[in-house]
Amino acid sequence: xxxxxxxxxxxxxxxxxxxxxxxxxxxxxxxxxxxxxxxxxxxxxxxxxxxxxxxxxxxxxxxxxxxxxxxxxxxxxxxxxxxxxxxxxxxxxxxxxxxxxxxxxxxxxxxxxxxxxxxxxxxxxxxxxxxxxxxxxxxxxxxxxxxxxxxxxxxxxxxxxxxxxxxxxxxxxxxxxxxxxxxxxxxxxxxxxxxxxxxxxxxxxxxxxxxxxxxxxxxxxxxxxxxxxxxxxxxxxxxxxxxxxxxxxxxxx
Numbered sequence: 001x002x003x004x005x006x007x008x009x010x011x012x013x014x015x016x017x018x019x020x021x022x023x024x025x026x027x028x029x030x031x032x033x034x035x036x037x038x039x040x041x042x043x044x045x046x047x048x049x050x051x052x053x054x055x056x057x058x059x060x061x062x063x064x065x066x067x068x069x070x071x072x073x074x075x076x077x078x079x080x081x082x083x084x085x086x087x088x089x090x091x092x093x094x095x096x097x098x099x100x101x102x103x104x105x106x107x108x109x110x111x112x113x114x115x116x117x118x119x120x121x122x123x124x125x126x127x128x129x130x131x132x133x134x135x136x137x138x139x140x141x142x143x144x145x146x147x148x149x150x151x152x153x154x155x156x157x158x159x160x161x162x163x164x165x166x167x168x169x170x171x172x173x174x175x176x177x178x179x180x181x182x183x184x185x186x187x188x189x190x191x192x193x194x195x196x197x198x199x200x201x202x203x204x205x206x207x208x209x210x211x212x213x214x215x216x217x218x219x220x221x222x223x224x225x226x227x228x229x230x231x232x233x234x235x236x237x238x239x240x241x242x243x244x245x246x247x248x249x250x251x252x253x
Contacts, residue, residue: 002208003027003049005075007056007065007111008082010041013124013180016200017079017207022047026208029072031065031082056082056107057093059248066114077120077207080108080159086128086152090141097247098141100148104155105139108162109244113252121175122206123163125218126156129179130228134161134236139243158240160218160227165237167216169252174212177227178202178219198222 004021008014010032018028022045030051032038038051050072054065069075083104093102108123132153138144141151156179163177180199198221205222206212218227230236245251 001025001027002076003029003074004077004079004207005029005031005052005069005115006079006081007031007107009079010037010051011044013200013203014079014081015041015044017081017204018048019045020200020204021208024204024208029069029075056111057099057102059095059102059106059110062107062110063114063250066111069111069115074116075118077122078111078115078118079122079124079203079207080111081124081203082107083124083155084152086149088148088152090146090148090151095247098151100151100155101139101141104152105158105162105240106244106247108159109241109252110248110250112162112166113250117170117173117253119173120207120212121163121166121173122203123159123175123177124156124203125160125163125177125179125227126153127179127181127220128153129156129160129231132157132228132230134158134230134233134240136236136239136243157228157231160231161233161237161240164216164227164232165234165241166252168234168237171215174206174215176206176215176217176219177231178206179225181221 009030027049030041052068055061088100091099160177167175
């Protein structure tokens with residue numbers, strides 16, 4: 001039995017993954033943005049051990065979530081599932097950061113840096129990352145006209161970069177990334193064509209599967225898949241970590 005924390009797990013793929021892991025006999029802690037969503041999540045999955053709450057769009061919110069997770073004790077795996085989608089309009093958070101960057105990139109970095117190091121880390125990317133550029137010279141979209149789909153694709157490339165940077169820096173941890181497919185969740189939209197029954201299997205397997213002891217690898221539907229080459233570039237990885245540290249004041253150990 002493993003003990004697993006899943007960010008952004010009050011609904012959608014996060015909750016589906018949690019339900020599968022509970023059915024497999026694992027202990028799961030959920031995360032919701034607020035108390036109302038937490039209550040809904042516990043109603044949907046009463047077997048969950050607990051639900052932590054916090055809005056990941058602010059640095060303080062991400063720190064709070066990490067603190068709540070650490071207060072619950074050690075976890076064997078963390079699944080970084082929380083994200084907002086490609087239809088997001090441009091707006092700034094209380095920290096003055098683009099909302100999409102704050103949730104999809106920075107909060108993932110902060111939870112990685114602040115939650116006590118587990119044996120396995122799983123990062124959700126997207127098929128849209130394959131054609132993205134890291135764009136680290138304008139990661140805050142101050143020089144470009146906002147494009148939600150492009151910003152989302154870049155953020156999902158950043159998530160793969162984080163996964164592989166951690167794999168390189170923490171060799172004792174299995175750190176991998178995956179794309180679940182374009183599926184009809186609230187984020188994906190009703191017309192999404194991919195297989196919903198497959199969308200949550202890979203992250204559950206990477207978090208708890210006996211035969212999933214790999215690291216620095218990208219997956220799609222339980223199969224290895226080549227990631228965007230920029231995701232493996234150590235110089236780009238290092239610069240992304242530097243940006244996140246500069247913005248948040250939190251270094252990756």
